[in-house]
Amino acid sequence: MALASYRGFTLKSIGSNNQLWKVAIKNRELQGSLSAVKKSIDWWCDTASIIEPSQLAQSAEAKASKVTQENFHGFTLKNDTGENNAWYCMFNGKLIKGGKLAIQRHIEAYLIAKQKAEQTKK
Known part of the structure; x- marks a missing residue:
């Protein structure tokens, strides 16, 4: 014992x-x-x-059974509750929360802007 x-x-x-x-x-x-x-x-x-x-x-x-995790362009999107608007992600040192599609669009917009900025530097 x-x-x-x-x-x-x-x-x-x-x-x-x-x-x-x-x-x-x-x-x-x-x-x-x-x-x-x-x-x-x-x-x-x-x-x-x-x-x-x-x-x-x-x-x-x-x-624990409701936890969902997904990798999107190198960023980990998580949902602990299973609800539609309960997704979150650490993005550039900040926590962003909301719907999965909204977070994905935000990440894509950032990546596109970053790519354009790199092209204009050349």
Whole structure:
């Protein structure tokens, strides 16, 4: 059994493979993956209400399944929620957000302007 401490709570592993952990919060024993148990502790510290680690693990899995990523002319466009206008990209050191097509048009317009500027220098 492995022991760990997180935000003043003692975490104990269950079994020999350290995949399942438990913690006692307010006379309730919660168990789940290490990350889900830590999120339950964070939730308790922030809101003073207890939430089961299994609920947090399910919401994290659902969120991870919606993540979409695409490479467009060397720039990575990402969407974490699956919504149409929730795309974002780090572009020239700034975060741009919006619809996927709008971001692609912005990148293309920049690349065309950059190419024209390089041609006029020659």
